[in-house]
Amino acid sequence: xxxxxxxxxxxxxxxxxxxxxxxxxxxxxxxxxxxxxxxxxxxxxxxxxxxxxxxxxxxxxxxxxxxxxxxxxxxxxxxxxxxxxxxxxxxxxxxxxxxxxxxxxxxxxxxxxxxxxxxxxxxxxxxxxxxxxxxxxxxxxxxxxxxxxxxxxxxxxxxxxxxxxxxxxxxxxxxxxxxxxxxxxxxxxxxxxxxxxxxxxxxxxxxxxxxxxxxxxxxxxxxxxxxxxxxxxxxxxxxxxxxxxxxxxxxxxxxxxxxxxxxxxxxxxxxxxxxxxxxxxxxxxxxxxxxxxxxxxxxxxxxxxxxxxxxxxxxxxxxxxxxxxxxxxxxxxxxxxxxxxxxxxxxxxxxxxxxxxxxxxxxxxxxxxxxxxxxxxxxxxxxxxxxxxxxxxxxxxxx
Numbered sequence: 001x002x003x004x005x006x007x008x009x010x011x012x013x014x015x016x017x018x019x020x021x022x023x024x025x026x027x028x029x030x031x032x033x034x035x036x037x038x039x040x041x042x043x044x045x046x047x048x049x050x051x052x053x054x055x056x057x058x059x060x061x062x063x064x065x066x067x068x069x070x071x072x073x074x075x076x077x078x079x080x081x082x083x084x085x086x087x088x089x090x091x092x093x094x095x096x097x098x099x100x101x102x103x104x105x106x107x108x109x110x111x112x113x114x115x116x117x118x119x120x121x122x123x124x125x126x127x128x129x130x131x132x133x134x135x136x137x138x139x140x141x142x143x144x145x146x147x148x149x150x151x152x153x154x155x156x157x158x159x160x161x162x163x164x165x166x167x168x169x170x171x172x173x174x175x176x177x178x179x180x181x182x183x184x185x186x187x188x189x190x191x192x193x194x195x196x197x198x199x200x201x202x203x204x205x206x207x208x209x210x211x212x213x214x215x216x217x218x219x220x221x222x223x224x225x226x227x228x229x230x231x232x233x234x235x236x237x238x239x240x241x242x243x244x245x246x247x248x249x250x251x252x253x254x255x256x257x258x259x260x261x262x263x264x265x266x267x268x269x270x271x272x273x274x275x276x277x278x279x280x281x282x283x284x285x286x287x288x289x290x291x292x293x294x295x296x297x298x299x300x301x302x303x304x305x306x307x308x309x310x311x312x313x314x315x316x317x318x319x320x321x322x323x324x325x326x327x328x329x330x331x332x333x334x335x336x337x338x339x340x341x342x343x344x345x346x347x348x349x350x351x352x353x354x355x356x357x358x359x360x361x362x363x364x365x366x367x368x369x370x371x372x373x374x375x376x377x378x379x380x381x382x383x384x385x386x387x388x389x390x391x392x393x394x395x396x397x398x399x
Contacts, residue, residue, distance in 0.1 A: 022314035022326050023071050024048070026124050026166075030072035031326060033311065034064060043070045043093055045078050046326065046334055053326070055334035058093045058100045069119045074126020077103075079145050081119055081131070086110065088117050088131070090144045090151065106150030108133065108142055119144070120164040123171040124216075132176070134160050141174065141189060155195020157187070162210075167241070169216045175200055177210040186211040186223070203227040203247055208234070214241070215266040218274035220296070222263045223247060236261055238296050240274045252300050259285040261292065267317035267341070278341045280323050282313045291315075293323065293341060307337035 022033040031046040035055075040063035045056045058078055069081040070093075077092045090105040110117055110133060117133040120141075128146030132139060139161035143152040159180035167173040172192045177184050186201040186209055201209035207227035214221050219241035228235045228249045237249040255261055260283070267278035274296065281292035281301065289312045291304040306312065309329035317323055325337045 022311035024316050025072050025074055025122050025126050028316045030076055032070040032072040032078045034070060041066060043078055043080055053334050053336045056095050071119050071122055071129055079129050105145055108151050124166055124169045125171055154191055155189050157197055165211050165214045167214050175211045184208040213263045213266055215268060215277060217268050218270045218277050220266055220274035220277045255283055259283055264313050265315045265317050269319040278317055280315050
């Protein structure tokens with residue numbers, strides 16, 4: 001599971017005008033980025049699933065603007081979003097011998113000057129891509145690649161949304177951080193039910209609760225919230241989808257007052273042991289950026305020097321427990337550094353709670369609840385709801 005960004009992933013730090021770094025498909029086969037040649041930008045695709053990684057430049061007829069976005073698709077093509085005269089145009093790029101082929105997909109118009117549109121993180125499967133348009137009072141989810149007739153409007157969500165995390169491996173359940181009524185809470189958008197919106201995080205009534213990462217295999221969620229210390233900034237915490245345990249905010253994730261810690265990758269495949277999942281952390285401080293590695297069963301963070309030229313915030317875990325970090329230098333224009341996480345038995349396999357001293361907000365509701373199922377014959381999909389609305393343990397809610 002990967003999230004690739006250039007800044008800490010909160011709506012307060014979103015920069016909609018700079019290149020979005022290196023973006024990697026969910027299965028880790030391809031990556032894409034805007035590369036620089038002098039003062040010009042051009043798309044570049046990386047192939048990561050072969051014996052050695054290699055890059056293919058995909059320049060167009062003219063240099064790209066710095067606000068252009070690219071995203072790799074599962075078949076090796078690269079989706080590109082350009083802003084032209086108030087219209088967001090989408091195309092698929094692919095190599096054609098010495099040149100670049102381009103398949104136009106259509107455009108999304110945002111008549112309101114206050115509306116911002118960006119691509120959402122790569123969806124599972126790699127055959128579809130989505131975008132989020134944030135207006136003054138509502139946000140819209142668009143299918144921009146993989147549809148039958150060009151960009152398709154899928155959902156309209158009251159409030160201003162940010163973030164974007166996939167909760168399942170079918171590309172149906174999308175979590176967004178919604179600002180409404182002066183508070184930000186993570187919600188779930190069910191794309192299989194015409195964009196139906198349900199609450200996801202409710203740590204405290206007056207807290208801002210954002211979802212940063214999720215692993216569909218184990219249910220491990222990484223969140224950021226100000227619930228533990230109201231008025232004293234946000235804390236990084238973890239919980240498990242479907243668990244009745246509260247969110248934990250480990251002290252070890254508070255690296256230093258002048259450092260920002262942002263999770264960017266979760267180790268997949270740990271179905272029954274979310275506390276054993278490795279988590280890759282980007283740590284930004286006065287001296288630069290480096291890599292942290294942590295898992296909920298641990299009470300410490302391993303600090304690693306980032307490879308030279310690391311495309312900061314980009315990386316993925318393999319199912320073999322290897323953290324792979326893409327980097328680019330003058331001598332190695334396309335490289336991947338690998339680090340294997342040592343296997344250690346969790347201190348408490350029953351609950352995953354190895355830090356009894358970690359703060360839990362007073363009076364806070366449990367943040368995650370039992371998933372429910374849609375009525376047949378629709379495909380089965382986990383449907384998170386707040387604990388205070390959840391059924392008794394062992395039962396499933398039905399609609």
